[in-house]
């Protein structure tokens with residue numbers, strides 16, 4: 464069994480300090496095997512914001528993997544934005560823009576989908592070299608290893624917003640992810656928490672690939688949702704997604720979704736909203 468904490472969109476420079484403290488405390492309690500951070504570590508790609516993000520990473524008591532998001536690229540420093548967009552990110556966060564972890568049970572690959580040379584650089588894209596990397600990394604692994612890809616930009620829209628822009632070149636990437644038997648895609652960017660199966664939207668895919676999107680863990684840029692992160696328990700043939708949401712004083716369990724693998728499909732076995740009606744005194 465493995466437990467992943469999937470946190471995203473921290474946005475240091477525009478964070479709620481109480482929530483940051485609550486997040487560190489909750490991670491200490493949950494003791495994940497690995498923390499996966501899917502981009503937007505800072506609000507503006509300034510040194511001061513990156514220094515705060517670095518200080519946060521230093522406090523994490525467990526191993527972590529991280530990729531950048533669009534906010535980790537400078538907006539106003541045009542020279543740096545076009546010539547060396549990940550300069551601060553590489554200095555303060557990580558020099559590795561495609562981190563990878565593998566052990567006997569899980570393989571986790573991160574890809575950088577943030578781009579500085581497209582018209583609206585909040586959008587993300589996967590390039591052909593990254594599609595090759597997916598094939599090279601996952602294609603060699605035995606079937607029993609649970610395979611996870613994480614990016615900043617999403618592959619699956621929220622259930623109530625099907626026209627949401629997805630990561631560019633998701634079509635060819637999904638075809639390789641399907642061929643390689645990748646089980647789970649993690650992303651952020653939208654500041655909304657939801658999970659589902661890629662097959663529910665991308666009808667050309669004939670094999671289940673689960674998706675978990677994380678809300679913003681610590682930012683005050685909320686989109687009608689609380690700060691939250693995903694606690695993911697992988698215990699074949701089951702996987703459980705628990706949205707741990709900030710309730711004003713602590714992170715507490717929200718929606719819990721449990722899936723079971725049957726052949727090439729992940730079936731939703733149980734779901735618990737976390738809502739408990741008040742009982743009479």
Ligand SMILES: [Fe+2]
Pocket residue numbers: 472474503532534652653654
């Ligand atoms: Fe974000």
Ligand SMILES: [Fe+2]
Pocket residue numbers: 503532533534615651652653
């Ligand atoms: Fe973003």
